[in-house]
Amino acid sequence: QSVLTQPPSASGTPGQRVAISCSGSNSNIGRNAVNWYQQLPGTAPKLLIYSSNQSPSGVPDRFSGSKSGTSASLAVSGLQSEDEADYYCAAWDDSLNAYVFGTGTQVTVL
Amino acid sequence: QVQVVQSGSEVKKPGASVKVSCRASGYVFTDYYIHWVRQAPGQGLEWMGMINPSGGTTRYAQKFQGRVTMTRDTSTSTVYMELSGLRSDDTAIYYCSREKHGNQYFDPWGQGTLVTVSS
Numbered sequence: 611q612s613v614l615t616q617p618p619s620a621s622g623t624p625g626q627r628v629a630i631s632c633s634g635s636n637s638n639i640g641r642n643a644v645n646w647y648q649q650l651p652g653t654a655p656k657l658l659i660y661s662s663n664q665s666p667s668g669v670p671d672r673f674s675g676s677k678s679g680t681s682a683s684l685a686v687s688g689l690q691s692e693d694e695a696d697y698y699c700a701a702w703d704d705s706l707n708a709y710v711f712g713t714g715t716q717v718t719v720l
Numbered sequence: 721q722v723q724v725v726q727s728g729s730e731v732k733k734p735g736a737s738v739k740v741s742c743r744a745s746g747y748v749f750t751d752y753y754i755h756w757v758r759q760a761p762g763q764g765l766e767w768m769g770m771i772n773p774s775g776g777t778t779r780y781a782q783k784f785q786g787r788v789t790m791t792r793d794t795s796t797s798t799v800y801m802e803l804s805g806l807r808s809d810d811t812a813i814y815y816c817s818r819e820k821h822g823n824q825y826f827d828p829w830g831q832g833t834l835v836t837v838s839s
Contacts, residue, residue: 612764645825647765654815655757655765657827666827698765702824708781709755709767709824 613638614699614712621718622689630715632682632699638710642702644682646675649696658697659684691719722746724754724816726830732837737804740833742816749797750774752818755826756790756801760812770819771799806837 615633622628632644646659657666659675662682672687686693699712727741742754756768769780771790778790789802803810814833817826 643824647826654829654832655817655826656829657825660823660825660827700765700825706782707779709770711757711765711767714764 612713613703613706613710614701616697616699616712616715618713619716619718621720622686623720624689624691626689627685627687628689628717629686630684630697630699630717632684632712634680634682634701634710636680637705638680638701638703639677639682640680641704644675644677645700646673646684647698647700649698651695655698686717689719693717694719722818722828724818724828724830726814726816726833729834730836732806732835734807734837734839736806736837737802738806738835739800739802740814740816740835742799742801742830744797744799744818747818749794752820754790754792754799755817755819756788757815757817757826757829758812759815759832760809763812768801768814772821773797773799803835806835808837811835811837 620628643661647655648658649655662677663675674685676683697715703710723745725743730738732738750773753770755770758766768784771778773792787804792799815829817829
């Protein structure tokens with residue numbers, strides 16, 4: 611059972627903006643940085659956003675992250691067909707002493 | 721370039737054990753933790769635990785305590801994850817990934833190892 615809650619799905623047409631929420635608690639998002647991973651179909655996850663709002667080199671700047679209190683959000687602006695994937699938020703949980711992942715959100719480009 | 725490369729697929733019978741390897745290259749092996757994450761078919765990501773290759777200390781998710789063992793071989797920059805008492809619901813893709821000490825994010829990830837548990 612995941613500790614971080616995400617909507618199961620999100621969708622948009624090419625060029626639109628899509629936002630994915632991630633809800634946690636004081637022991638995880640409230641105290642630690644949030645990271646986002648993108649998993650394209652049939653592939654391993656890939657780091658998309660780290661430390662809540664930082665992008666690794668090579669990640670398009672249309673992906674952005676934010677955090678407020680015990681929630682975080684990933685935004686994809688200028689949606690493209692290659693953005694169809696599953697997206698997971700994640701953070702360290704100080705109470706569980708474990709790394710926890712969100713339930714995952716499947717993004718569909720209509 | 722930085723890589724973590726995993727061993728190949730495994731098929732095991734219920735009750736058996738499986739040992740998956742994760743070989744690191746392109747960076748100082750002892751500067752990064754190695755984490756293991758698994759994904760059952762059609763399901764989300766589940767953290768299993770981590771090892772510090774520098775001293776060999778481990779931390780396991782409570783769910784896997786007593787069934788998982790993570791070890792490392794610094795001479796070959798390889799980490800191993802052994803899961804015992806396999807059940808059908810252990811069928812999953814197992815991933816390794818690295819974390820620079822204290823950064824709390826994983827990058828890059830291995831290609832994954834499919835472990836199938838079937839009688």
